[in-house]
Amino acid sequence: MKAxxxxxxxxxxxxxxxxxxxxxxxxxxxxxxxxxxxxxxxxSRRVLVLVWAEPETLFDYPYVRLELASYVGDKIRRxxxxxxxxSARKVEDFIQREPEAAHDPRRVGDQFEAEMVVYLxxxxxxxxxxxxxxxxxxxxxxSVRVYDVTGEADETSYYELAEVEVAHPSQPVLYxxxxxxxxxxxxxxxxxxxxxxxxxxHEEAL
Numbered sequence: 001m002k003a004x005x006x007x008x009x010x011x012x013x014x015x016x017x018x019x020x021x022x023x024x025x026x027x028x029x030x031x032x033x034x035x036x037x038x039x040x041x042x043x044s045r046r047v048l049v050l051v052w053a054e055p056e057t058l059f060d061y062p063y064v065r066l067e068l069a070s071y072v073g074d075k076i077r078r079x080x081x082x083x084x085x086x087s088a089r090k091v092e093d094f095i096q097r098e099p100e101a102a103h104d105p106r107r108v109g110d111q112f113e114a115e116m117v118v119y120l121x122x123x124x125x126x127x128x129x130x131x132x133x134x135x136x137x138x139x140x141x142x143s144v145r146v147y148d149v150t151g152e153a154d155e156t157s158y159y160e161l162a163e164v165e166v167a168h169p170s171q172p173v174l175y176x177x178x179x180x181x182x183x184x185x186x187x188x189x190x191x192x193x194x195x196x197x198x199x200x201x202h203e204e205a206l
Contacts, residue, residue: 079202090112124141
């Protein structure tokens with residue numbers, strides 16, 4: 001077997017190494033980024049999720065507080081395994097008996113011996129566009145506050161976090177009864193994930 005001349009080897013080497021320069025950027029660059037928790041103090045705490053909604057919203061969606069609190073609580077439990085979530089059903093039963101407590105995080109937290117109350121105030125909620133009811137698009141926008149209720153009543157502190165706003169699907173679709181159920185569920189899941197991610201480090205797509 002004949003040896004390859006040194007000048008040939010010198011030409012081939014950079015050519016072989018240089019192949020990597022032509023790899024697609026999508027292969028070489030990461031497609032996610034690490035995002036730190038916005039509020040990382042739910043670990044090892046007894047946590048209660050409280051949702052407030054306007055009477056008009058409750059008239060059309062009487063279970064929206066229970067449903068959103070359940071979805072968000074489940075996502076927090078998964079993302080912060082050491083947290084201890086108060087049953088959303090028990091919270092809703094209490095509010096049904098004591099309606100004025102719906103916007104009193106301290107009172108509800110004390111009732112269930114919670115340490116942290118995640119308080120979500122619904123600023124916008126729809127499954128069907130009121131201007132075009134023949135279309136479906138879930139939209140939820142809420143303020144997010146976390147109340148530390150471990151101190152005395154006059155020492156209650158809260159932390160204002162960034163609002164959460166989701167729209168699902170990205171474009172409205174024609175109404176069907178089955179489609180409404182699916183879109184409502186998927187909107188809840190998307191919203192709950194966005195809220196829960198505030199409380200633990202996570203990866204997000206670039």
